[in-house]
Amino acid sequence: MGNSKRKLTDSLSSFLLLVGFLVFLIGQYLAFKAPPDVQQGYLVRILYVHVGAAWTAYLAFIVAAVYAILYLWKQNPSYDRLSAASAEIGLLFMALTLFGGMMWARPTWGVYWTWEPKLTTSAILTAFYVGYFLLRQAIEDPEFRAKAAAAAAILGVVNIPINYMSVYWWRSIHQTATFDIVNRKLHMDPSMVLPMLIDLAAINILFVAFLRMKGAIAARAAAREEIYD
Amino acid sequence: MRTKYLVGFLVIMAAIAYLAWGGLGKSLVYYVLPSEYADNPQKYQGKRVRLGGLVKEGSVQFNPKTLQLKFIITDGVVEIPVEHEGTPPELFKDNQGVVVEGKFAGKVFHGDNLLIKHSESYKPPQQGAKLKPEEVRKLLEEAK
Incomplete structure (x- = not known):
């Protein structure tokens, strides 16, 4: 039982957490030095975190689906734990995306919220993963829970292309993507691109660190449950 | 369970x-264009509608005392006069994309919520484009 002395996080996770935090500080420093936008002035700075948070939320939900497929294939409980951990981090970044987006929308669009396609599909996406965790809580049998959750996590990624493409498919108030994959264009002045990319990288590094730590915590919780069962 | x-x-x-x-x-x-309204005005009478288009250049009249805002919304084909009560958002200006929520009353659209549709393109103000003294004065007067 030498496990009790084991550190909560491994050294790679701690390292990634530190690097992610430092890179984020650099990104934020550059973001605050970047010029204001010709239209909205300094309000544009919300963009530097809004894009990173939204992309990382997408990434986290995709990773959750990949681990869900791995679980269904290999039946290894650790894949189920990582899938749930990734979905949880995705939900956190999605909440930050919604919060930052609302803070940005009020001074630029004029309202905190409106039921337009991008926001409606974002609300559906967020609600879906809230439902995912309620489903996990509702099922007691670990194996059935893991299988149902895996199915939900795989189903959930359908939301992502719909959410991303909503601004191209339907009339909306939300602007189309600045990193425009559809038309392969970057609608941004070079002086603003660097801080955005650095913030994006930082949030991605933090995601990997969070995922490793959350996965480790979930593994310990599962081991403890087995002892007391 | x-x-x-x-x-x-x-x-x-x-x-x-x-x-x-x-x-x-x-x-x-999400919104109806002025020309779509013009195709079938009966469909939208008395109903809540979102009208989307551009603010016609030079059409904005705002009374800061009564907060009465009047402007013309256009999609380049059809122009519709809009009346709205309230201070317009900061980005509201000529040729800006806007979405107005409200109801038609005859030919005039009564808005109760005014939203700005800004672009996805970001760039700093023109370098070295210093304001001329008369432009500064105009800005200061507008700010009052």
Whole structure:
């Protein structure tokens, strides 16, 4: 039982957490030095975190689906734990995306919220993963829970292309993507691109660190449950 | 099965279904263009509508004392006069994309919510484009 002395996080996770935090500080420093936008002035700075948070939320939900497929294939409980951990981090970044987006929308669009396609599909996406965790809580049998959750996590990624493409498919108030994959264009002045990319990288590094730590915590919780069962 | 969470799960599923069929259905046509209104004005009389288009250049009249805002919204084909009460958002100006929520009363559209549609393109103000003294004076006067 030498496990009790084991550190909560491994050294790679701690390292990634530190690097992610430092890179984020650099990104934020550059973001605050970047010029204001010709239209909205300094309000544009919300963009530097809004894009990173939204992309990382997408990434986290995709990773959750990949681990869900791995679980269904290999039946290894650790894949189920990582899938749930990734979905949880995705939900956190999605909440930050919604919060930052609302803070940005009020001074630029004029309202905190409106039921337009991008926001409606974002609300559906967020609600879906809230439902995912309620489903996990509702099922007691670990194996059935893991299988149902895996199915939900795989189903959930359908939301992502719909959410991303909503601004191209339907009339909306939300602007189309600045990193425009559809038309392969970057609608941004070079002086603003660097801080955005650095913030994006930082949030991605933090995601990997969070995922490793959350996965480790979930593994310990599962081991403890087995002892007391 | 833990009933409490199962109920929560079903509530969320119902909310998603409602948003997907009800809410999304409505927001798919988030706004109506002035020319679409002109094609069938009867359809929109007395109903809540979102009207989307550009603010016609030189059409904005705002009375800061009564907060009465009047402007013309256009899609380049049809022009519709809009009346709105309230201070316009900061980005409101000539040729700006806007969405107005409200109702038609005859030919005039009475807005009760004014939204700005800004572009996805970001760039700093022109380098070295210093304001001329008369432009500074104009800005200062407008700021009052």
